[in-house]
Amino acid sequence: xxxxxxxxxxxxxxxxxxxxxxxxxxxxxxxxxxxxxxxxxxxxxxxxxxxxxxxxxxxxxxxxxxxxxxxxxxxxxxxxxxxxxxxxxxxxxxxxxxxxxxxxxxxxxxxxxxxxxxxxxxxxxxxxxxxxxxxxxxxxxxxxxxxxxxxxxxxxxxxxxxxxxxxxxxxxxxxxxxxxxxxxxxxxxxxxxxxxxxxxxxxxxxxxxxxxxxxxxxxxxxxxxxxxxxxxxxxxxxxxxxxxxxxxxxxxxxxxxxxxxxxxxxxxxxxxxxxxxxxxxxxxxxxxxxxxxxxxxxxxxxxxxxxxxxxxxxxxxxxxxxxxxxxxxxxxxxxxxxxxxxxxxxxxxxxxxxxxxxxxxxxxxxxxxxxxxxxxxxxxxxxxxxxxxxxxxxxxxxxxxxxxxxxxxxxxxxxxxxxxxxxxxxxxxxxxxxxxxxxxxxxxxxxxxxxxxxxxxxxxxxxxxxxxxxxxxxxxxx
Ligand code: AMP
Ligand code: MG
Numbered sequence: 001x002x003x004x005x006x007x008x009x010x011x012x013x014x015x016x017x018x019x020x021x022x023x024x025x026x027x028x029x030x031x032x033x034x035x036x037x038x039x040x041x042x043x044x045x046x047x048x049x050x051x052x053x054x055x056x057x058x059x060x061x062x063x064x065x066x067x068x069x070x071x072x073x074x075x076x077x078x079x080x081x082x083x084x085x086x087x088x089x090x091x092x093x094x095x096x097x098x099x100x101x102x103x104x105x106x107x108x109x110x111x112x113x114x115x116x117x118x119x120x121x122x123x124x125x126x127x128x129x130x131x132x133x134x135x136x137x138x139x140x141x142x143x144x145x146x147x148x149x150x151x152x153x154x155x156x157x158x159x160x161x162x163x164x165x166x167x168x169x170x171x172x173x174x175x176x177x178x179x180x181x182x183x184x185x186x187x188x189x190x191x192x193x194x195x196x197x198x199x200x201x202x203x204x205x206x207x208x209x210x211x212x213x214x215x216x217x218x219x220x221x222x223x224x225x226x227x228x229x230x231x232x233x234x235x236x237x238x239x240x241x242x243x244x245x246x247x248x249x250x251x252x253x254x255x256x257x258x259x260x261x262x263x264x265x266x267x268x269x270x271x272x273x274x275x276x277x278x279x280x281x282x283x284x285x286x287x288x289x290x291x292x293x294x295x296x297x298x299x300x301x302x303x304x305x306x307x308x309x310x311x312x313x314x315x316x317x318x319x320x321x322x323x324x325x326x327x328x329x330x331x332x333x334x335x336x337x338x339x340x341x342x343x344x345x346x347x348x349x350x351x352x353x354x355x356x357x358x359x360x361x362x363x364x365x366x367x368x369x370x371x372x373x374x375x376x377x378x379x380x381x382x383x384x385x386x387x388x389x390x391x392x393x394x395x396x397x398x399x400x401x402x403x404x405x406x407x408x409x410x411x412x413x414x415x416x417x418x419x420x421x422x423x424x425x426x427x428x429x430x431x432x433x434x435x436x437x438x439x440x441x442x443x444x445x446x447x448x449x450x451x452x453x454x455x456x457x458x459x460x461x462x463x464x465x466x467x468x469x470x471x472x473x474x475x476x477x478x
Pocket of ligand 1: 088089090091092093114115116117118119120121122242244247256258478
């Protein structure tokens with residue numbers, strides 16, 4: 001199908017106007033296509049080979065209105081760094097409508113009713129980061145919003161310095177957040193709260209519609225998905241950085257990428273967000289914060305579901321998280337049948353990695369070809385004796401495996417990515433894009449989508465991060 005034939009629907013606008021604000025995007029000056037993601041076009045049923053730069057530029061810039069589109073910003077609230085903010089909402093995002101189960105949203109397309117002091121814009125740097133990382137997360141099998149394309153412009157946007165304004169078109173099966181429910185709960189609008197729950201059921205949990213305890217089943221599913229998603233983050237060393245409840249998706253996918261990072265050397269207390277001085281959203285706090293956020297959601301849903309029932313579902317969070325994390329980590333080590341000592345073996349590996357300042361991604365990749373020869377692994381650590389002792393234990397454990405060494409290697413090479421988009425890699429693509437060279441953005445899109453494959457031309461991105469770029473913190477300003 002061609003883009004011009006795509007028809008959008010806007011079911012969210014069937015709700016009362018209190019849920020949203022209808023607003024047209026404000027175009028940027030001289031939009032220029034940076035990158036198109038053909039995989040995302042296919043999700044919408046569009047043939048990417050029919051897409052032209054000109055029509056994509058217009059679509060993202062808000063000057064090409066698709067059939068059925070009625071742009072709107074959504075209203076929500078949220079707990080930011082532990083404190084409740086009673087009205088947030090899409091301050092710089094504008095929804096266009098829905099096609100094929102995907103809600104199209106422009107980010108950076110100008111002010112809305114919810115912009116407060118903000119300019120409604122996004123800069124090229126943060127837009128490239130969001131565009132590429134959502135595809136990278138998807139490539140790793142982690143539930144996430146997606147992105148269709150990105151435009152840059154000649155418009156300057158004031159941040160810590162002047163930067164180029166850009167827009168990314170994001171896609172999600174739902175843009176409803178924990179904070180959407182909090183808004184109606186804390187303003188005592190329980191009828192609207194119920195309408196939102198019904199809407200989310202219809203939109204994203206149709207399997208529960210009409211069944212007994214549908215709201216409770218939906219909450220139970222959100223608890224499970226959130227726990228399992230965060231287990232996936234932990235397994236690849238992903239630090240989200242801003243787990244405020246307005247950035248928590250009600251369908252348990254990763255959304256709202258800001259100062260995130262894939263960790264370089266393993267550091268349990270790593271904090272990617274420069275403004276998070278207390279480390280509330282540090283890597284090792286993520287599972288706890290997931291629980292805390294789900295508690296806020298339970299509280300917001302309490303007029304609809306008895307509190308004790310919500311609590312019983314929330315109580316399962318720890319089990320969901322640990323079970324999934326153990327599965328993922330066993331897979332990372334190629335352990336085929338669970339053994340009672342596995343958690344101890346895994347815990348000690350993370351201690352060894354931290355003590356030896358080991359770069360996590362290349363380490364697991366090299367381990368994926370482990371055949372008893374430890375030379376390369378030992379060269380990756382500042383504490384080789386500790387790693388050597390750990391390898392003795394690993395050897396013993398591998399003896400309990402039932403599959404062959406070849407099978408283990410094959411499995412681990414499909415489990416431990418060769419490429420994750422570390423911050424210094426993204427920064428190289430951003431630096432080039434700011435000089436109008438978008439080649440690396442497109443190359444990284446390909447790496448993001450094929451993280452387990454060998455790409456000889458990009459071998460340099462699979463190694464240990466140069467020390468001056470290791471585990472840096474990023475500013476929230478975007
Ligand atoms: P975030 O933590 O980036 O997801 O943003 C938190 C809130 O601030 C959301 O309500 C955003 O819509 C809003 N916001 C962030 N940046 C801007 C901006 N430049 N202009 C208007 N609103 C913004
Ligand atoms: Mg947000």
